[in-house]
Every structure is written in structure tokens, then in C-alpha cells.
Amino acid sequence: MSNSDPKNRPKHGPWLPAPESSPLPPSSWAKRTGFRPKFSGETNASDSGQISLPTKPREQPDNQPDLEDGRGRAAPTKTAITPSPAAVNGTETAVPTENKDHTVKRRRDSDGGGAPKKESGHGANGQGPAGPTEGTRRATRNEEVVDVLPQAVEDDGFVGRHSHMKYELRDTPGLVPIGLYGFQHYLSMLGSLILIPLVIVPAMGGSYEDTSKVVSTVLFISGVTTLLHASFGSRLPLIQGPSFVFLAPALAIINSSEFQGLNGNSFKHIMKKLQGAIIIASTFQALLGYSGLMSVVSRLINPVVVAPTIAAVGLSFYSYGFPMVGTCLEIGVVQILLVIIFSLYLRKISVFGHRVFLIYAVPLGLAITWAAAFLLTEAGAYSYKGCDPNIPASNIISDHCRKHVSRMKHCRVDTSHALKSSPWFRFPYPLQWGTPVFEWKMALVMCVVSIIASVDSVGSYHASSLLVASRPPTRGVLSRGIGLEGLSSVLAGLWGTGTGSTTLTENVHTIAVTKMGSRRAVEIGACVLILLSLVGKVGGFIASIPEVMVAALLCFMWAMLAALGLSNLRYSEAGSSRNIIIVGLSLFFSLSVPAYFQQYGISPNSNVSVPSYFQPYIVASHGPFRSKYGGLNYFLNTLLSLNMVIAFLVAVILDNTVPGSRQERGVYIWSETEAARREPAVTKDYELPFRVGRIFRWVKWVGL
Numbered sequence: 155m156s157n158s159d160p161k162n163r164p165k166h167g168p169w170l171p172a173p174e175s176s177p178l179p180p181s182s183w184a185k186r187t188g189f190r191p192k193f194s195g196e197t198n199a200s201d202s203g204q205i206s207l208p209t210k211p212r213e214q215p216d217n218q219p220d221l222e223d224g225r226g227r228a229a230p231t232k233t234a235i236t237p238s239p240a241a242v243n244g245t246e247t248a249v250p251t252e253n254k255d256h257t258v259k260r261r262r263d264s265d266g267g268g269a270p271k272k273e274s275g276h277g278a279n280g281q282g283p284a285g286p287t288e289g290t291r292r293a294t295r296n297e298e299v300v301d302v303l304p305q306a307v308e309d310d311g312f313v314g315r316h317s318h319m320k321y322e323l324r325d326t327p328g329l330v331p332i333g334l335y336g337f338q339h340y341l342s343m344l345g346s347l348i349l350i351p352l353v354i355v356p357a358m359g360g361s362y363e364d365t366s367k368v369v370s371t372v373l374f375i376s377g378v379t380t381l382l383h384a385s386f387g388s389r390l391p392l393i394q395g396p397s398f399v400f401l402a403p404a405l406a407i408i409n410s411s412e413f414q415g416l417n418g419n420s421f422k423h424i425m426k427k428l429q430g431a432i433i434i435a436s437t438f439q440a441l442l443g444y445s446g447l448m449s450v451v452s453r454l455i456n457p458v459v460v461a462p463t464i465a466a467v468g469l470s471f472y473s474y475g476f477p478m479v480g481t482c483l484e485i486g487v488v489q490i491l492l493v494i495i496f497s498l499y500l501r502k503i504s505v506f507g508h509r510v511f512l513i514y515a516v517p518l519g520l521a522i523t524w525a526a527a528f529l530l531t532e533a534g535a536y537s538y539k540g541c542d543p544n545i546p547a548s549n550i551i552s553d554h555c556r557k558h559v560s561r562m563k564h565c566r567v568d569t570s571h572a573l574k575s576s577p578w579f580r581f582p583y584p585l586q587w588g589t590p591v592f593e594w595k596m597a598l599v600m601c602v603v604s605i606i607a608s609v610d611s612v613g614s615y616h617a618s619s620l621l622v623a624s625r626p627p628t629r630g631v632l633s634r635g636i637g638l639e640g641l642s643s644v645l646a647g648l649w650g651t652g653t654g655s656t657t658l659t660e661n662v663h664t665i666a667v668t669k670m671g672s673r674r675a676v677e678i679g680a681c682v683l684i685l686l687s688l689v690g691k692v693g694g695f696i697a698s699i700p701e702v703m704v705a706a707l708l709c710f711m712w713a714m715l716a717a718l719g720l721s722n723l724r725y726s727e728a729g730s731s732r733n734i735i736i737v738g739l740s741l742f743f744s745l746s747v748p749a750y751f752q753q754y755g756i757s758p759n760s761n762v763s764v765p766s767y768f769q770p771y772i773v774a775s776h777g778p779f780r781s782k783y784g785g786l787n788y789f790l791n792t793l794l795s796l797n798m799v800i801a802f803l804v805a806v807i808l809d810n811t812v813p814g815s816r817q818e819r820g821v822y823i824w825s826e827t828e829a830a831r832r833e834p835a836v837t838k839d840y841e842l843p844f845r846v847g848r849i850f851r852w853v854k855w856v857g858l
Contacts, residue, residue, distance in 0.1 A: 321672040323391065323622045323839055329678075335670045336679030338513065342668060343393060345516045345711045346658045347376055348696050350396040352704045353474075354652045357408050357768065360421035362572035362697055370693035371582040372396055372651045377683035379642035379655045384677050388627055388635030389840050390618050391676040392661045394642055398467055398715060399607045399798065400600075400653035402771070404428060406792050407596050409768050411775035422587050429590035429647045432654050435600030436643030439608060443637025449629040451605075452612060457725040457820040458733050459805040460613035462740035463606060464659060464719025466801035468712040469745065474767040475712060478705030482565040485527050489706035492519035497710075513667055516707060523703055527567045536566045564702045576694025582687060584648040595785040599792050604643070604654065606798050608636050611657040613722050616822050618662050622671030624835035625825045631840045632824065659718050660711075726820025733818070736808045744801035751795040754778045770795070 321327060321335070340347070351372050355365040372395070379394040413424055442448050479486030496515035503511055511518065530536065541555035541562060615635060619626045627635070635657075643654035665671055686692045726733055752769070755776035777791025793799055809819065830836040 319622060319671050320669040321675065323389075323624075323671055323673055325672050326674045327672075332672060332675045333678050333682075335668070335672065336675035336677075337682060338508075339391075339664060339668060339670055339675060340393065340679045340683060341517055342513045342664050343395075343658060343660055344520075345707050346398075346660050347372065347393075347395050349704055349708055349711065350398070350401055350653055351651070352697070352699060352701070353401065353708070354404055354408065355421070356701070357405060358421045358424045358652075359416070362694075363575050364421050365697040366572045366576045366690065366693040367580070367582075367586070368650070368652060368693075369696045370580060370687045370690060371586070371649050373683050373693070374582045374687035375642075375646050375649050375651055375655055377680040377687065379645060380680040380683075381677055382642060383635065383638055383657075384673050384680070385843055386634075386846070387638035388615055388631055389673065389842075390615060390627070390635075391622060391665065391671055391673045392614060392618060392657045393664075393676060393680075394639070394655050395658050396646075396651055396653040397607055397610065397656040397658060398471075398712070399610055399656065400432075400603060402467075402470055402796050402798070403599050403603045403792070404653055405768065405771040406599070406774065406795070407431065409771040410788075411772070425587045425650055425652065426589065426591045427593060427596060428652055429587070429650050430592035431596040431600040432647035433590055433644055434592060434597035435604045436640045436647055436654055438601045438640070439604040439643060440637050440640025442605075442608065443633045443635070443640055446633055448608065448633040448636045451608075452629060452632055452822070452824075454806055454810050455609055455612050456809055456822055457613070457722040458736055458809045459802065460609055461720050461722040462737050462744065462805050463609055463798055463802040464613065464722070465716040465741060466719075466744040466797040467606075467610075468714070468716030468719065469741070470748070470797035471708065471712050473770050475705060475709040477767045479702060479709065481560055481563075482700075482702040485523060485565055485700070486702045486706040488526065489519055489523040489703050490709055492522055493707070493710045509667070516710065520699070520703060520707060523706075524567065524699070527565065527700065527703075531566045536561055538562065564700065567698075567700055572697035573691065573694040576697075577690040579688060580690035580693075582649055585650075587650045590647065595788045598789050600654075602793055602799060603796070604640070606802055607639070607654065607656040609802060610659055611636060611639060612822070613719075614657045614659060614661055616725075616824075617722070618665055618671075621662070621665050623839045625830065625833070625839070626823065627840050628825045628827050628830050630827060659715055663714065663718055723820075725822070727818045730814070730818050732812055732814050736805060736812065739808065740801045740805040743804050744797040747800045748795045748797050751777050751791060 321332075326332060348369055351365060351368040355368050360368070376393065376395040380392075383392065383394050384390075407428060408424055413420065416423060442451070479490070493515050496511040496518055500511035501509060503509065536558075538555065538558045541558060612632065615632060616626055639656050643656065646653065646655040720737075723733070723737065728734075748770070751773050754773075755778075756769075773795040774788045774792045777787065777795065779787045779790040781787055825836060830840070
């Protein structure tokens with residue numbers, strides 16, 4: 155019979171002594187105060203996605219969570235760990251042996267490595283020395299916090315952090331699959347490439363034929379600049395194209411008072427002014443990059459600055475988006491709903507291993523809505539007796555036709571003759587609109603905007619490098635990429651695209667969704683884009699997209715742009731009151747201050763000649779600055795009416811003056827030059843091809 159008295163119960167044992175484990179010293183205000191963030195992405199957040207080494211050995215799964223499925227992926231089979239008595243006593247660390255992922259093997263083979271690395275002169279991120287042996291690493295692990303990227307280091311010294319990517323930066327699986335993936339990459343970003351010309355050309359008074367030519371030119375310049383950037387810029391798989399950053403200042407220049415009332419060739423006249431402003435601003439951006447000044451400026455650019463600045467770019471077009479959709483609600487609203495259904499409700503549906511609805515939400519929604527609008531047009535839904543949709547509204551006499559002129563113009567899909575009038579072959583050439591005209595007031599506005607575009611690119615470089623590369627680029631590679639973007643915008647100005655050429659923000663989302671990070675795929679896709687630009691019918695087909703569908707797609711694209719901008723906060727502590735206040739003030743004043751400039755001097759009953767959705771861009775003629783210097787008035791009124799400029803100024807001043815730790819601010823960590831040169835993987839990721847880098851090796855601020 156067992157004794158129930160607790161004092162007389164038999165004692166079990168003896169127990170092995172628990173291994174000693176001292177906690178990590180507090181390295182930030184969060185750890186000193188015991189702060190435990192509950193927000194998404196903050197639990198292990200530190201400087202730009204870095205983590206602290208654990209206090210005891212544990213398995214480092216090389217699987218990555220699938221955000222779309224809402225769960226982690228199944229980890230590969232691992233060998234069971236049998237701790238020895240020495241390990242139990244705390245004198246030896248048991249390290250699991252994992253099966254190598256195929257992706258890691260490709261990276262190892264391409265790096266030329268194969269022997270296990272037992273000693274290293276630097277840490278995993280090139281930030282500091284690492285111990286030569288496992289025992290030394292065990293002894294020092296509890297005493298310091300080492301800044302490393304969130305990577306799982308295998309027992310042979312190679313990194314397995316990108317197993318969730320189908321193809322990484324230097325992978326070349328073959329011509330056919332890489333070509334298909336490259337085409338898919340560009341098709342998923344179709345909206346970002348083609349929608350800007352469909353907005354600015356009609357605003358300049360251009361015809362459908364002019365729109366077709368500008369679209370072909372944009373495709374050509376996008377392909378050429380993407381090839382240049384992938385070869386001699388940052389070398390990351392980032393598509394270059396017309397950025398929404400340049401759209402607001404372009405519309406402000408287009409709607410300047412000096413262009414009001416122009417008759418005849420207003421399109422070419424305004425385009426030449428735009429070209430001159432873009433060329434000067436692009437030259438400034440190229441000097442900013444290649445002179446090394448971008449390396450200095452980048453120290454002021456952190457996630458808390460990038461997030462509200464890029465978000466303000468997307469939010470600034472709210473006055474254009476749905477007001478244009480409202481011109482034909484049955485078409486525009488259906489377009490928006492289809493894109494939302496495809497990208498959200500059907501995003502988990504896979505066809506042959508591809509999430510077609512998520513990847514192709516924009517082109518699928520456009521195709522279905524366009525087909526439905528075509529059927530309605532052919533069925534006579536928008537045909538009214540005695541009314542001709544091709545007659546200008548000012549020449550229509552009948553009240554019956556005047557009542558339906560808006561629906562005939564915006565709902566019908568046969569009002570554009572761009573496809574019929576476009577030639578089969580057309581080669582875009584420089585100065586096709588004439589010699590650019592340079593005006594310093596417009597050029598200064600564009601110079602400031604080029605800085606905002608550089609801020610956008612800094613965030614894209616960092617986010618994409620964490621997905622596809624072995625390490626973030628050095629500040630020299632960052633400067634080199636910004637410098638080449640400046641040269642790319644010079645080409646865009648010479649050819650006459652209407653906007654500058656820069657890294658598209660949507661690249662990061664596309665890479666994460668398609669899981670395609672191969673540089674070769676982007677280069678092959680760029681070559682296909684150049685070939686398509688030579689076919690005039692392609693530009694004519696795109697130019698015939700009805701305006702209401704363009705506006706509906708832009709509503710989705712601008713919302714995505716705002717969200718992508720705010721997603722940069724995941725590299726900082728988003729729950730910090732410091733960051734919350736800075737981001738909140740930046741976003742609020744980015745909407746409120748421009749509204750003051752845009753509404754200043756306009757009476758409620760004033761009759762403005764421009765459409766209501768373009769009224770925010772005519773501020774130069776009625777802004778609060780009214781000195782005797784007309785050019786200065788134009789510059790200040792236009793610049794301070796741009797939402798992204800106000801957001802950038804507020805964020806960069808507050809983030810760099812309000813005290814905060816590096817972990818709290820989420821300061822971007824770039825690879826050190828000397829450490830990067832010692833790592834073959836980093837060198838092969840960012841080194842210039844054809845031994846060009848050796849010639850300019852002494853220029854430390856634009857290379858490794």
C-alpha cells in the first residue's frame with residue numbers, strides 16, 4: 155500500500171544538473187524594460203530585419219512561412235539529435251544535421267565552395283569577428299549580441315535562408331523556364347508599366363496615335379534601362395519603368411497656367427518642356443549617385459522615412475481615382491471588384507503550382523471587364539438615336555445627346571482608333587517630339603522629385619536584397635544603382651516618355667508573390683519588352699484601353715503603392731510611440747498642407763477650365779507665394795503642393811532629430827565594403843560584369 159503522506163513519498167533522482175545559461179544582456183530599451191511587442195513582425199525585429207543570436211542551440215529551420223497560406227511550410231526531414239552526457243552537462247553543443255535544400259546546393263555550386271568552413275575572420279553579415287571554433291562561439295554567445303541577417307547557417311558554412319524562392323539572384327535553370335518566368339514577371343507588373351502614359355498624354359491634349367507612340371516608347375525605354383540596371387546598376391532583379399513618383403509633378407507642369415488655352419500642337423509643346431525638366435533632374439540624380447553623395451544621404455533614409463513618403467505617393471491621387479471611375483460606374487466598379495476578388499478571395503487557388511489569380515489579378519480583371527464592355531457596346535447599350543460618339547461635346551446641339559455624351563465617351567470601347575491607325579512596325583527614336591525646352595523653375599521641381607525617387611529606390615533595394623541576395627548591397631552599390639537610375643531617366647527624357655525612369659516599387663511585391671528572383675529572368679523579359687515595343691500594334695492596343703478602366707486599375711495600383719510603402723515599417727518597431735507619432739504626423743500633413751496650397755485663392759463658385767480631378771495640380775497659378783519673382787512662386791507653390799514632398803520633409807526631420815535606438819528606428823544595415831569583398835557570394839551578387847569593376851575598383855563609393 156502506497157504512502158499518501160508527501161513527506162514519506164520516495165524521491166526520484168538523481169537528476170542531471172541543468173546547463174548554465176545566463177540571459178542575454180539588454181541591448182535596447184525594449185529588452186531593458188521587458189517590452190514584448192505583439193504586433194506582426196516585431197517579435198524578433200531588430201535593425202533592418204536582423205536578429206540576435208539565441209542563448210542556447212536550437213534547430214534553425216530552413217523553411218520560410220508562407221504568408222499566403224497563413225501557415226509555415228513543412229520543414230524538411232531532420233536527423234534526430236541524441237545529446238551526449240557532455241552535452242547534457244553543458245560542455246558540448248549538439249548541432250542537428252539537416253538535409254540540404256536543392257536551392258542551397260545551387261548557391262554552393264555557383265559560389266565555387268564545397269569544403270566546410272570551420273574558421274572565419276568575420277561574422278555572418280561581415281559586421282564583426284566570429285569565433286574560430288564552436289566551443290568559443292558557445293562561450294561568447296551569452297555575452298554579446300551579434301547583428302546578423304535572419305539566416306539559417308548550415309554546417310558547411312553556406313546560407314539557406316531563401317529556400318522559399320523558386321530561383322535566386324544568380325540561378326539560370328534554362329532558357330525556356332527562365333523565359334516563361336520572366337514574361338510572367340513583367341505581365342504581373344503590367345499596370346505599373348502602361349498606365350502612366352494613358353493618363354498624361356490625354357491630359358496634354360494628345361491624340362490616340364500620340365498615346366500609342368508614347369506607350370511603345372515607354373516599353374522600349376523600360377526594357378533598355380532594366381538591362382542596364384541589372385548589368386551595371388544595383389544588379390538586383392528590379393524592373394525599371396515610369397514611376398508614380400513622377401506623375402504628380404508631371405501633371406502639375408502639364409496644368410500650368412502658361413499651357414492653358416493652347417491650340418493645335420499642345421501635346422508636343424508640353425512634352426518638350428517635360429523632357430527638358432526630366433533631363434536636368436536626371437543629370438542631378440546621376441551626379442548624386444556617382445559622386446558618392448548618395449552614400450551620405452542614405453544615412454538619413456530609414457524605414458520610418460521611406461514608409462510615409464511612398465505611402466503619400468499612392469494616397470495623393472485620391473482626387474483622380476474614383477471620380478474618373480464614376481463616369482461609367484457599371485464598368486469601373488466591376489473592374490475594381492474583379493481585381494479585389496482575384497487578389498484577395500482567390501489568391502490561394504493554384505493552377506499547376508502557380509497562383510494565377512494573385513499573380514495576374516490586374517491583367518485578368520482588365521481582360522474580363524474589357525470583354526464585357528465590348529459586348530455591351532456591340533449590343534447597343536450605349537447607342538443613342540441620332541447621337542455620334544465621335545463628335546466633340548462642344549459641337550453637339552441636341553439636348554438628348556448632350557445628356558448621354560459622358561456615357562458614350564467613357565463606356566463605349568470603340569471610340570479609340572489607335573489600334574487601326576498604328577503601324578505594324580515602329581522604332582522609337584530620341585528627340586521624336588522635337589528639341590527639349592529647358593526652364594529652370596520646372597527643372598528645380600523635378601530635381602526635388604528625383605530625390606524622392608531615390609528614397610523609393612533605397613527601400614526597394616533593401617527589401618528585394620533580403621529576398622533574393624546573400625547580403626544587402628554595400629553603400630557603394632546603392633550609390634551606383636541611384637547613379638544609373640539617373641542615366642536611365644536621361645534616356646527617358648531624350649526619348650520623350652513624359653516621366654523619369656526609376657525602380658518600380660511594385661517589384662518587391664511581385665518578387666515575393668512569384669518567388670522569382672533570378673536576374674536572368676528579368677533580363678530576358680526586358681529583351682522581350684524591347685521586341686514588343688517595335689510592334690506598333692502593341693502600343694495601339696494598349697492605348698485603346700478605355701479611360702474608366704485605366705482609372706479603376708489605378709485605384710488598385712495606388713492603394714497597393716500606399717500599402718507597400720507602409721510595409722517598410724516591418725523593419726522597425728512599429729509599436730513604438732515614437733514611430734507611430736512620426737508616421738502619423740507625416741501622413742496627416744502630407745494630405746493637409748498640400749490641401750491648403752491647392753485650395754488657396756479659389757472661390758467655391760469659380761469656373762475653372764480644367765476638369766475637377768486635375769484641379770489640385772493648377773496650384774502654381776493661385777498659391778499663397780506671390781512675390782515679385784514669378785519663377786520662385788511657381789517653384790514653391792508647386793513643390794509644397796506635392797504630398798510626397800511634405801511627407802518626406804516631416805519624416806526625415808523628425809526621424810533624424812527625435813532620439814531613438816537603432817532597433818527602434820529600424821536603421822537600414824548595408825554590407826561593409828571590405829567584408830563584402832571577402833565573401834564570394836556577395837562579390838558575385840553585386841560585382842560588375844566583364845571585369846568592369848576592376849577598372850573602377852578604386853572608386854570605393856560606387857562599387858564593392
